[in-house]
Every structure is written in structure tokens, then in C-alpha cells.
Amino acid sequence: MGRSPCCEKAHTNKGAWTKEEDQRLISYIRAHGEGCWRSLPKAAGLLRCGKSCRLRWINYLRPDLKRGNFTEEEDEIIIKLHSLLGNKWSLIAGRLPGRTDNEIKNYWNTHIKRKLISRGIDPQTHRPLNPAAAAAPLPAKTCLDLRRSTPPQATTSMNEATNINIRSPARDNSSSGDNTKCSSTTTEESRPEMANDPSFALDLELSLGLPSLSKYKKSCSFNSSVESKPLFDLLRPAAEPPIPEATQAMCLRGQLGFQGSVV
DNA sequence: AATGACCCCAACCGCAACCCC
């Protein structure tokens, strides 16, 4: 591919991986685990740069990869998460066990974009494509109010997880506290489809954790209230490692709210 | 059967974030 090499190292292979290279990488990681990607190629006897090894493992060789076609359910999850998170493929992948960010990104660009366009929805903004609706004020403007929910303490126990609380906006006004509300410019009149689609009528409370434990870096745990159980169940991955309570002591918290929703 | 157009996806690159000294 017509770009200058990312690695200065001479004698590194590029392009498609051979079966032998795959086998070497798999054997090495099975024996030693995922470690220092930079030193891995040499240790494993591969003429590849560490980046390339990492990508090959994560996107193709990992044993827990699902592969195969995406289901309708997965499609809808991706669409919903994309409407909330944008092109944060790694976060979206974190909600779909067995799928990689690269896979989801490719799938989005090749299938879902088209699917949304055929539904008359702009895949980037998730707004209707027709000019009248497009002229309407931004519907789902993300209002992110980042603040510390607890005072910063020592560097211990910072939560890396991203918690998204999905609440029924009309019923839960208790946890908003003094959170800054989104200024509302979108009404159900301007977005009738949002009024009819329960998944749109969401007030999403987003808690962003601070990085500390790399093993939880990509985790994104959903806390749900009882009212929103079905959607919560839909979005929550089947298997997710529990997050030690200690790591949850502190977080950044924000609110994602659909404008016009009652909080 | 040949060929060009289109599509899919593995792999690349640049850069930002993170880590460690």
C-alpha cells in the first residue's frame, strides 16, 4: 500500500500474514501472554513490527473472536451506540463481545451506513436525511457535563470504566442533582421518530472513569435503573469482568441527554 | 470467456494518550 513504512526497521515483512507467521504469533502469545509488543516480534522470531503483531492478534487471531456475519441485534446495538458515542469504535466494540473495533468500523462503513441511508437517516448525525428535517435544530446534541462526582483523592482507585446510566427520563429525576441540564432545542415535534422510539427517549448519564488500571481500560459498564432494564440488557455484553469496587471510588460524570427530554 | 466496476476487509499510517524514568 503506497505509504512510507511505519517502522524504520529494515527487513520487516509487510502486507498479508502467512500461516506460518500466524502460527508463530499464536504460539508465542499462548506461551508468554500478551506483553511488550515492541519486543514480541524478535522474541517470537517474526520479521514484523510490534504494531503489526498487535493488530494481527487483536483483529484476527484472538481465540475469543466471534467472526461471521453480524446479527440484526448486533446491528441495532451498533447503531444505538454510534448515535451516542460517535466513531468511538473501541468503545462500541467493548459492548459487543467477540467483535473488534476494526471489524465494527468496517461493517459500519460497508453495511450500516447504507442501511441507515436507506432508512432516510444520516449515518453521521443520526438525523433524518430529508431537507425539511435536516433544517431542524440539532436533535440529539450531546451535552456532556464532566465533573468529578467525588473529590479527587490519592491516585488510588480511579475508575477506568465508562458507566452509562440509561434512565427513563420521565420517571427518574432524582439522580440529576445539580447536574447542568442540556439546553433544549429539540422537541418531539421536530423529531417525531424519537417520540415513537423508546430507545431515543433516553437520558443517558455518562460516567467517565479516570485511567489507572490498564486491564479495565476498555471496559464500559452500564448501570441501569429498574425502569430501563430491557435496553440495559440489550446493550450489556454477555460476559464482562467484574470491576473491583475499589476502582469505582471515583469517576468523572457527565450527562448525555436528548434535548427536549424531561429529566 | 474477458474485462471493467464495485465491494469488502485486512493491514497500514499518523497521532494522541499513556507510562515510566
Add this chain to the structure above:
DNA sequence: CGGGGTTGCGGTTGGGGTCAT
């Protein structure tokens, strides 16, 4: 606290496969 090294993310590319003519 700053700087260098490493890792991870998102955008992009291009080779190979498939479809249409």
C-alpha cells in the same frame, strides 16, 4: 515535571474477490 518510549485508536488504503456487461 518533562521527555522519551510504547501502546491504542481512528481514518485510510489497496489487493483480492465478486458481480455486471
